[in-house]
Amino acid sequence: MLSARDVRVSLGGTRILHGVSLDAHRGEVVALMGGNGSGKSTFVRALVGAVTPTHGDIRLSGRPLTPSGRAGLGYVPQRLTAAGGVSATVAEVVASGLLGNRRLRAPRHSRARVAEALDTLGIGDLAHRDVTRLSGGQQQRALIARALVRRPDVLVLDEPMAGVDLESQVAFAHALGHLKDDGAAIVIVLHELGAVARHIDQAVVLEHGCVTYAGAPPADMGVHALPGHDHEHPHADLPTADRTGLGWDGP
Amino acid sequence: MIAMLQEPLVQRMLIVAVLVGASAPVVGTYLVQRRMALLGDGIGHVALAGVAAGWLAGSAAGLAQQDALAVPGAIVFAIVGAVVIERMRESGTAAADVVMAILFYGGIALGVLLIGIAGGSNANLLGYLFGSISTVTWTDVAVTLAMAAVILVLGIGLRSALFAVTHDQEFAYSTGLPVKVLNMVVAVLAAVTITVSMRVVGVLLVSALMIVPVAIAQLLTGSFARTMTAAMGLGMVLCVTGVSITLEHDLQPGALIVVLGVATYIVVAVGAALVRRHRRRSPLAETSS
Numbered sequence: 089m090l091s092a093r094d095v096r097v098s099l100g101g102t103r104i105l106h107g108v109s110l111d112a113h114r115g116e117v118v119a120l121m122g123g124n125g126s127g128k129s130t131f132v133r134a135l136v137g138a139v140t141p142t143h144g145d146i147r148l149s150g151r152p153l154t155p156s157g158r159a160g161l162g163y164v165p166q167r168l169t170a171a172g173g174v175s176a177t178v179a180e181v182v183a184s185g186l187l188g189n190r191r192l193r194a195p196r197h198s199r200a201r202v203a204e205a206l207d208t209l210g211i212g213d214l215a216h217r218d219v220t221r222l223s224g225g226q227q228q229r230a231l232i233a234r235a236l237v238r239r240p241d242v243l244v245l246d247e248p249m250a251g252v253d254l255e256s257q258v259a260f261a262h263a264l265g266h267l268k269d270d271g272a273a274i275v276i277v278l279h280e281l282g283a284v285a286r287h288i289d290q291a292v293v294l295e296h297g298c299v300t301y302a303g304a305p306p307a308d309m310g311v312h313a314l315p316g317h318d319h320e321h322p323h324a325d326l327p328t329a330d331r332t333g334l335g336w337d338g339p
Numbered sequence: 340m341i342a343m344l345q346e347p348l349v350q351r352m353l354i355v356a357v358l359v360g361a362s363a364p365v366v367g368t369y370l371v372q373r374r375m376a377l378l379g380d381g382i383g384h385v386a387l388a389g390v391a392a393g394w395l396a397g398s399a400a401g402l403a404q405q406d407a408l409a410v411p412g413a414i415v416f417a418i419v420g421a422v423v424i425e426r427m428r429e430s431g432t433a434a435a436d437v438v439m440a441i442l443f444y445g446g447i448a449l450g451v452l453l454i455g456i457a458g459g460s461n462a463n464l465l466g467y468l469f470g471s472i473s474t475v476t477w478t479d480v481a482v483t484l485a486m487a488a489v490i491l492v493l494g495i496g497l498r499s500a501l502f503a504v505t506h507d508q509e510f511a512y513s514t515g516l517p518v519k520v521l522n523m524v525v526a527v528l529a530a531v532t533i534t535v536s537m538r539v540v541g542v543l544l545v546s547a548l549m550i551v552p553v554a555i556a557q558l559l560t561g562s563f564a565r566t567m568t569a570a571m572g573l574g575m576v577l578c579v580t581g582v583s584i585t586l587e588h589d590l591q592p593g594a595l596i597v598v599l600g601v602a603t604y605i606v607v608a609v610g611a612a613l614v615r616r617h618r619r620r621s622p623l624a625e626t627s628s
Contacts, residue, residue, distance in 0.1 A: 133509065136509070136512060136513035137512045137513060137515070138508075138509045138512040138513065154515075155515035155516070155517065156515055157515070158513060158514060158515035159515065161513055161514075161515075162513075163509075163510055163513035163514075165507065165509055165510060173371040173372050173373070173374045173376070174368055174371050174372040174553065174557060174563055174566050175557060175560065175561040175562065175563065175566060176502070176506060176562065176563040177561060177562045177563070180502065180562060180563050180564065181506065183499070184499065184502060184503035184506065184507075184510070184511075184514075185510075185514070187499060187500055187503050187511075187514050187516055188514050188515050188516065189514075189515035189516065189517070192497055192499065192500040192516070193496075193497075193499050193500070194499050216561075216562075217561070218561035218562075221561070234510070238514070244513075
């Protein structure tokens with residue numbers, strides 16, 4: 089469903105990604121992990137078309153990542169990236185997820201779609217509240233609803249559980265399980281697996297813009313899950329297969 | 340007052356006041372949303388250079404009415420300035436604020452110089468700096484009507500898409516929306532709005548007409564669409580009230596409109612704060628409501 093091959097990105101003359109590849113198949117959840125500055129967010133921005141790679145190929149359901157090819161893509165940024173100066177209701181924010189390349193106005197049945205997405209995340213009663221006056225967890229659920237309202241085939245989430253309350257984490261894990269069962273391919277940036285651990289099928293670890301691990305998710309992230317951990321290990325230079333037996337066989 | 344409404348000049352002034360009062364806050368809502376409330380000030384300075392350039396062109400062409408090309412000149416300069424600013428914002432140029440400052444101050448300085456070369460005086464620029472609604476002709480009304488129609492049709496017709504882009508640009512990219520085109524629409528609409536509003540409040544106060552009604556509406560509603568609608572209503576009321584008062588009192592219309600707006604903002608802000616305070620002290624009253 090989602091395929092990224094040898095993606096390289098330079099920003100302001102600095103190479104951020106040095107050839108990152110990732111595959112997320114139907115009904116699969118891929119955890120994208122790595123320390124601060126590893127290039128996770130830049131890779132995610134490339135996956136959703138907000139940054140143009142200098143090299144590489146990104147395909148959604150076999151189609152190139154053109155604006156018209158993003159119809160089946162859902163995206164949840166880490167935070168409201170542009171918490172605007174004007175108030176907006178949760179329903180207005182979520183309805184913006186119904187727009188697309190050739191759809192500059194919300195369709196007629198948008199209210200029902202928005203209500204359905206909000207109910208899925210358990211915030212149907214907040215539809216007419218100002219989104220900026222909600223708690224961090226409620227805001228994050230609104231952003232997830234904005235992605236879900238698109239009924240995406242591929243869902244990309246940038247640290248959706250960072251700093252949100254337990255209730256929101258549980259609601260999110262529940263929604264994630266449903267999406268996976270429905271066949272969506274999901275890429276999720278995480279610092280720790282937390283409430284969604286049981287849904288993860290594959291983990292990809294980035295370090296300094298390169299993939300340093302790709303494989304089964306670790307059973308216990310331990311200290312490696314701590315925010316800011318730079319994922320440097322004494323045997324990190326060894327091929328993954330050679331690390332077995334060194335006391336660290338995962339990221 | 341009723342007798343005054345029979346006067347063609349009064350009719351023209353009120354028509355222009357309604358058009359500008361309704362259209363300026365539409366674009367202002369997007370600028371506030373993007374936290375670029377002062378953009379109008381900057382483009383206004385550039386538009387002033389366009390006024391002078393148009394004046395110079397009219398003078399060079401030997402036109403009977405030297406300032407016949409002033410408004411077309413302002414439109415061209417304002418649009419070019421808005422596009423340059425948008426390109427810089429989009430590219431994330433490190434020194435964008437410095438470049439913008441140079442553009443703004445260069446605009447007003449160029450305006451003063453060009454008007455002198457054209458054989459005019461700085462007094463000729465005063466009408467554009469502070470507005471000159473009392474001199475509007477039916478041609479001005481027609482031009483204002485056309486430009487206000489463009490602003491209202493695009494600003495309201497594309498509200499969903501423009502909201503998405505100004506609220507969260509990164510998400511807008513992920514949906515496939517034509518983000519760069521829509522950003523450019525906002526920039527060009529801002530330039531057109533400033534040129535339209537120039538006649539009523541002048542370039543020095545044009546930003547106020549775009550922003551103050553939105554700021555007041557923000558205090559009254561928590562919805563983007565309702566904020567825009569309320570701001571349009573407030574803009575019209577403020578402009579018509581200001582112009583109406585100046586019909587009977589010797590006051591500058593542009594300045595009066597802005598002062599009325601700021602005074603309304605203060606009254607509504609204080610009232611809203613008192614209501615919130617009352618609600619906090621009476622939790623049962625809020626629950627029952």
